[in-house]
Amino acid sequence: VDPVLDNLDLYWSGFLRSLGICLWAMVGSLLLGTLIAAFRVSPVASLRGFGTAWVTLLRNCPLTVVLFFMAFGLPEIGINFSYYVFGVGALILYTSAFVCEAVRSGINSVQAGQAEAARAIGLTFTQSLRDIVLPQALRSSIPPVGSVIIAMFKNSAIVGAFGVGQDLWTVGKNLSSAQGYDALPVFTGVAIGYLCITLTAGALLALAERRLEVAR
Amino acid sequence: MSNVLYDEPGPRARRRALVGTVISLVVIAFLVYVALSRLADRGQFSMDLWGPLIDPSNEVFSQVWELLFEGLRNTVVAAVLAIALSLVLGTVLGSARMMLGRWQRLPLVGLIELFRGLPVVVTIFYVYILAQSTDVDISWLPGEDGLWYLVIGLTLYNSVIIAEILRAGVASLPRGQREAALAVGMTPRQTMATVLLPQAFRTMLPALISQLVVILKDTSIVAVLGLYTELLRQGNLIALNLDNPIQVLFVVGVIFILLNYSLSRLAVWVERWLSRARGGTSAMQAAEGAVAQT
Numbered sequence: 001v002d003p004v005l006d007n008l009d010l011y012w013s014g015f016l017r018s019l020g021i022c023l024w025a026m027v028g029s030l031l032l033g034t035l036i037a038a039f040r041v042s043p044v045a046s047l048r049g050f051g052t053a054w055v056t057l058l059r060n061c062p063l064t065v066v067l068f069f070m071a072f073g074l075p076e077i078g079i080n081f082s083y084y085v086f087g088v089g090a091l092i093l094y095t096s097a098f099v100c101e102a103v104r105s106g107i108n109s110v111q112a113g114q115a116e117a118a119r120a121i122g123l124t125f126t127q128s129l130r131d132i133v134l135p136q137a138l139r140s141s142i143p144p145v146g147s148v149i150i151a152m153f154k155n156s157a158i159v160g161a162f163g164v165g166q167d168l169w170t171v172g173k174n175l176s177s178a179q180g181y182d183a184l185p186v187f188t189g190v191a192i193g194y195l196c197i198t199l200t201a202g203a204l205l206a207l208a209e210r211r212l213e214v215a216r
Numbered sequence: 217m218s219n220v221l222y223d224e225p226g227p228r229a230r231r232r233a234l235v236g237t238v239i240s241l242v243v244i245a246f247l248v249y250v251a252l253s254r255l256a257d258r259g260q261f262s263m264d265l266w267g268p269l270i271d272p273s274n275e276v277f278s279q280v281w282e283l284l285f286e287g288l289r290n291t292v293v294a295a296v297l298a299i300a301l302s303l304v305l306g307t308v309l310g311s312a313r314m315m316l317g318r319w320q321r322l323p324l325v326g327l328i329e330l331f332r333g334l335p336v337v338v339t340i341f342y343v344y345i346l347a348q349s350t351d352v353d354i355s356w357l358p359g360e361d362g363l364w365y366l367v368i369g370l371t372l373y374n375s376v377i378i379a380e381i382l383r384a385g386v387a388s389l390p391r392g393q394r395e396a397a398l399a400v401g402m403t404p405r406q407t408m409a410t411v412l413l414p415q416a417f418r419t420m421l422p423a424l425i426s427q428l429v430v431i432l433k434d435t436s437i438v439a440v441l442g443l444y445t446e447l448l449r450q451g452n453l454i455a456l457n458l459d460n461p462i463q464v465l466f467v468v469g470v471i472f473i474l475l476n477y478s479l480s481r482l483a484v485w486v487e488r489w490l491s492r493a494r495g496g497t498s499a500m501q502a503a504e505g506a507v508a509q510t
Contacts, residue, residue: 044236060476062433072461157335
């Protein structure tokens, strides 16, 4: 009997669950990271300070510390959710700092001459932002933001190993300990599952980067 | 500040920015107040919980800090070992990839892509399982077995990253460097070792230091697996005993942030120093392209 091929349906459902974690965390961290990036470039000084503090703290704190703080600390003050919610939440908080920096580097890469030229030919503030600055900023943000998201997909395995239930890692744990299969082939299956996510995402990003380069 | 987005503010814009600053300060202060009062309501500021960490006269104070320092030492030992091994292996892998022919390097490229795509936590756990289910004996290595599962796992992942950083560094050098070295009769290996790699190391120093921050942070991954008692796991064990997870994790988080923040400042400082020494920004851009670590 082959531990992986006999349990393909279990692996598949675990894979979907892990993919779900990745996608929720991706949506959340993109939204939150862009918001923090907006704070960091805003003319309002206190928001800038808040954004800087957010990024400095979360970038230098290991994901596992954020995760443990949420999973073990928050229940102490009466905030109770499932480990799934805490896990996705920790991923979002941690990744938002990196998304913010990637978006900000995209905004900073637009040359000041672009905005000056837009104003010189009489575009209004809204027009120059909407038609000149932001399209260029978004385009040059895509490669760094993409790498951040791929790194986040890899980090999602930490959340899985922490234990959120029914994901790839849990499937591996159950098969190897409860059902007595050999751990080596079982976790080879788990590793392949994660590789499917990260390698596909990497290929998609490379494709997107090539298309953007042509468009430039 | 990025002035691409706005014009130089006039009196009205300045007034609006001031109003916005005041309003958002009030909002932030309110949120902080809500969080603090919630913590206070639950008695999270009581000395029962904080005492073991901040009150030297507390009976377990010295014991707790002894344990925390032991955890910190374990973290640093694992990080230093993983950094040293990754640098050596990464240099070997990177230069091998650059020196081999198109077809000979194919297996190496496959290996690099494989370990780059695998989550570190999977690699570490896989090393552990491999050691358990085969007869490989690592007990002759100094230190606990858990340390070596962590170090080997981190090394496998980070050495391929360092190999790629070095490759980007060599690619950013002018082509004439290699051509000149070969023209004066150096062998390809001499060219790599004495001309290309030293320059690539220098160019990529900021990226390499940032990778060290990643390694230091990643040592705490092992706390999830429970294989090795580094700082975070040690903190967790203390919190289980004293029943004060918020306080202990706060202290652990602060230690990590201070360590990593000083390392990242060092990276920024080296970057400035390098670009001032050379009077250009090309190295910074090359470094930024190569690192996308979290």
